[in-house]
Amino acid sequence: MESTPVNWEALDALVIEFAKLENLIEDATATASAAATTATTSASSPSSSPSPSPSSSSYQSRLVILQIRRYLESGVVDAAVDLLRLHAPSILNDHRILFRLHKQKFIELLRKGTMEDRDSAIECLRAALAPCALDAYPEAYEEFKHVLLAFIYDKDDKSSPVANEWSERRRLDLAGFMSSMLRAHLNAYDPVFSLALRYLISIHRAYCLRQGITSPISDLTERLLLEERDHPAIPQDILYEVPPFDEVDIQALAHAVELTRQGAIDSLRFAKGDLFLAFQNELCRIKLDTPYLDQLVREYCVYRGIIESVSEKQPIPEPVKFSQQDPVCFSSRDCSLELDCNVGKHSDGETSVTNVRVDGSPENNADVSSMQGMDVEVRYASELTNSHEDCSTSGSQLLENPSILQRRRMPGNGERSKRKRWRGRYDYNNYVANASLEDSKQENSISTAVSTVTKEKQGCEKLSINDASNTEDKYEILLGMKDLASNGMAAEAVEEVNAIDPNFFSQNCVLLFQLKQVEFLKLVSSGDYNAALKVACSHLGPLAASDPTLLKPLKETLLALLRPSEDALGSALPLNALAASLQVAVGRRLGVEEPQLMKIMRATLHTHNEWFKLQMCKDRFEGLLRINSLKEVHAPFLTSMCTSKSHTDSCTNGSSQATVSSGTRPSEDGSSPTQDSSRDAICDEGAILKVMEFLALPRADAIHLLAQYNGNAETVIQQLFA
Structure with a gap:
């Protein structure tokens, strides 16, 4: 799962779209314009107080x-x-x-x-x-x-x-x-990213259960995806005869969102036969822990440089005032969301997005201290990620050199003005709580809860304030290196890494080879063949000599000399994937763990591929949820260099997203694997559906049974009922 390729640029686009549709972020330029408008409006009408406009x-x-x-x-x-x-x-x-x-x-x-x-x-x-x-x-x-x-x-x-x-x-x-x-x-459906997460995690759970394996992200998925679902919508007309729906659609919907056959028929009837609309309706019924999802999204956005860094100051909103007319709901999870929003109003503009419960338990207090003092969880590695790693060098020690701190401000600073500001779910304060505020005990309990969480947040801020600048330094270093690599400035990226840790590339040989590939191809594209050959002789050759698995990608890289008129750099290397690999690997070296969302996407996309290999068919819904775009990582040179998991672990600490294991390679168009042609020749689609319907079997099991009886559905059914 660690080596599963992910198109991080596509994920960035999905996450940004989600944050905008949920009104979680705002542009710094838009904020400045809004502030100017507010000042003008206040001068003309002091009593007016414009509220932020929703995304849609x-x-x-x-x-x-x-x-x-x-x-x-x-x-x-x-x-x-x-x-x-x-x-x-x-x-x-x-x-x-x-x-x-x-x-x-x-x-x-x-x-x-x-x-x-x-x-x-x-x-x-x-x-x-x-x-x-x-x-x-x-x-x-x-x-x-x-x-x-x-x-x-x-x-x-x-x-x-x-x-x-x-x-x-x-x-x-x-x-x-x-x-x-x-x-x-x-027509108020959740954003595509939210729906895709529900779908991928559901498939991940089903795959792990079927294969009898333990999920490496079970602690994340169990908290994020809740067990309960909303009750289904009912169709306008109640008909008892079977509607003329295609059996293929019924079975696809039933197995995609874990419905009975009758449940799938009812869902299609409500959607008037529209399979994709029925699929959306069913996915929206699955509940997510919204505050925790916001936490994961914010952590990812800071790490990727989408929003401002953790220590940047934001305007302080007005405190929340509880109204006697506002209804309050004290239902477990929802109440935690509303308390979180209210606490955010007393902070420095940062809205808490964790499930805050003031019961004094160590687990919950840990959540409060981890996210309210710092918006992104930054862990310092307590154990080696690789057997070759130098245990004497820590992230804090790497940043003690003043020259390094000066260097880290150079790359990527031009991108800071483009970053957005995290807004949080302030609008949810309009829907805070409760049906019986006239009961003074309930009102006091809310006040006590807010006061307690506020004190905990203040204490946490005091603890973390000394580390804030150091944390920001690390994030700026990582973002600067990511920008250099994604822009094809490989030589500069290598120089920056060596300035931080001269031993880094000796333990990450594949990353160095990939960066030198970029440098070589960039020189070839510019026509400087002598400098390109010098890079090949000085770096690519010795690296390939020390590691035989790099010989094949070296030969393919040298072929660029035969095509000088083409854009060798643009067609050969996925720079964004390489930049993400470099960011993750250097981040671990500095003691900054990759975001939890990256782990979730890598694991769930891997099991999505494996699940549809078992089903021996293509996922009909991956285009709707843009899952196919998350798999579109084309790397003709990079995919051939590290096909074994053991090599990936030894060379890159398992962090290279540009490598594809031989057992998890997606199809050429980046979509789910298609079914095996030999089985397809034996099994007719009608026979598969007949066995699935009569025996209530998954598609893969139906195909296996049909293969045993030469594709004859009647024989399969007779044998099982004999």
């Missing part, structure tokens, strides 16, 4: 859906209905939805327990619930009569026939169902 209408729709979800989860049904009338009035024309909302409102009124609320519940029955039950759906009237038992049985009676109606789980189910309906109705 879809973003506003997602916030509306989020607020409706919070209202329903906290039992404030009337407020949710008011928002629906304002933003999606046509959805209330569906009496099935209206009946569910009225029934939940009836239960919530009874839950309050006062005589006035009991009278309101009776009025709700007469005016809304009973009329709606007559034509909502066939079972609605029976459900209406059943819910009347809530008048008799207490909410604390777990053995009553209406215990499920009283359960607060009904709130969560209704909130999830309404979210599914509204996403499709308002």
